[in-house]
Amino acid sequence: MSHTRPDTVSAVLARGRLGIPSVVFFVIAAAAPLTVVAGGATTGYAVTGVTGIPVSYLVVAAVLALFAVGYVAMSRRIVNAGAFYTYVTRGLGRPAGVGAAMIALLAYNAMQIGLYGGAGAVTAQFLNDRYGWQLTWWVCALAVWAIVAVLGVARIDLNGRVLAVVLVAECVVALTFDAIMVTHPADGTVSFDTLAPSHVFAAGIGAALVTAITGFVGFEGTVVFSEETKDPRRTIARATYIAVAVTGVLYGLSAWAMSVATGPDHIVEAARTDGTDLIFNLVSPYLSQSVITVARILFITSLFAALLSFHHTVARYLFALGRERVLPAVFGRTSRRTGAPKVGSLVQSGLALSVLAGYALAGADPIVHLFFWITVTGGLGVLILMTITSAAVIGYFARIGHTEGTWRTLIAPGAATIALAGILTATLREFATLLGIAPDSPLRWTFPTAYAAAALLGITWALLLRTTHPDAYAAIGLGAHSDTGPLRTPDTARQPT
């Protein structure tokens, strides 16, 4: 084999490959920074009544960075794996994998549908304040739903450049607001109270931590792009760490800045009064009205970007599971003209519509009962998934022969598993605080039980498949490669780089 010849194949395939910035943009946009800062953090203060929200963001960022070490190392060995359940399947076996898939479906659906509450309420309020349109939240939510449903079936994602511009604008707005809030502290002194590590051991920290985790959901998407990056070994790892660090610092800083502007003792009270308006109200005396308007529009666009991104995530999960015949094969079909995972997209939209209708009919509060409750429930699901995945990374590397060091294959994933399991335990213990309901309310068990039921259903289904459809059972976790499943072993080779 002569290497002096030019390698035209690699040269052609390298065109259009992604660099670190593109990957970072894609995943941070899905996490929607302004949604988290203006919506998640403020509602988190209001509902949980916990002042340790800022430090929670920083702690969670650290834990997720630890989680990412083993996760990224494993992603290099799995082709086309964008889904947690693929990792669980390879690490802990197929029944656990299908259980994880069911948890993931529930969690991502919850994330997406919950966001409609935020999008509807925030848009309605914006249109009301600005133009005096008296719209109810669910009218706006339905309008947004219709756009997402159409873009979902048409397989239209937000354009990379548009995302980048919007994302940079969001970050600039958040940082400007932070600077203003920190330079105008409530009592004339800048207090670091809400960043004190002692909060980690205070009551209600579980609720704060899962609120924080909810803000990071989407960062795990970096690995989806591993086949399309210039250098899969480095690009994905660095992009993941950068995404976690940037969002962690931004969230922590913004949540802290809000507590400085109101004074740490008054932040919960202020958040309860102002809701998602808090951050805008705090800075409006110092900024021109047009800047505030732009910021509010960016808040809405960031909600929209997150909605669309989670919609695509759910549709793709359904597609991959349909391809594997874990779900009916019809989910594995794509729209002929657009290549969209059509059935998955329609089913997700249908589910969202019925939940929205239920909330509208019940007259529930869109921010607290839909946006916050349902997205943190989604966050809880993703927390469960990350805990299992982290354990799966250890299991995977224990099974295969490899040359990675023990830090990546055992120590970091092990520590991440323990930390995540700790957060999970604290969250379950304080789920009533998280929802802002009485500790003896049966509601506190409803959401966690749903995940247990989903996992159990998945495991049972996998065991049934093993006896009734061995072909489908063998293909579990192969996703798009399930075509090749019965024929041969999973592909571990990558495209040349």
Add this chain to the structure above:
Amino acid sequence: MNTTPHGGEYVPHLREHPAPSRPVRAVGSAAAQTTIRLADEFFYLAHDDQTGRPRLFEFATAHGLAAALLVELYQEGRITFEGRHLWVTNALPPKDWLQHLVLDRLAAEPRHTATRTWLAFLGTTAYEQVATRMWQLGLLRPEQVGRLWRQRVVYVPTDMNTAAWSWARLSFQLRNYQPLNAFDVALAGLASHTGLDPVLLDGTPLAIRASLRQQVERAHPPLRDLLADLGAVVGGAVLSHRTT
């Protein structure tokens, strides 16, 4: 009509194009004589026979055409597929310029053997190349469509009957549970692995879909290996899609 058993030898006329000097106005069964190359047939199948508008999304069309070019070389006895890899078995230049071009590339870069890599590589150029080959034979006519700011070239079939023939033949045979010959099994396999099969099976009962799957599954093992890779490439694109 097509009675070649799947496991049997290929009928020579399936590999060679009669090279019409000008498009023939074929009527009815006259089109049956115009058996052409696999990539051309797949191109026809993936586009509307009258307007030339795509019936299938771009990525799947491009990679389906790339796979079709590889199958042409396989049927010419130049390459074979084994697992996830393809090997050049005979580097003797084929008569067709496009097959020659593809085989040259395969032979010149022996360091790349993964079928997926070659599908991705050929997928970048296959559409233009196959369209050019068909245009040179007078099978397609480039036409500018769209307004000023969205102008693009669409390849319109010069003869509707020729263009519709692959669709009509496959659709008819499948609907009547007739066994397909090796050439048509390959074509049906390409269609079903790119998601184009609803075009063939529109409104048919599930049993026909199952019979299509069975026929494709009985294809030669090397061909099945290629189709599996094609399905994985197209499915993978659905999972990692983003609008650029």
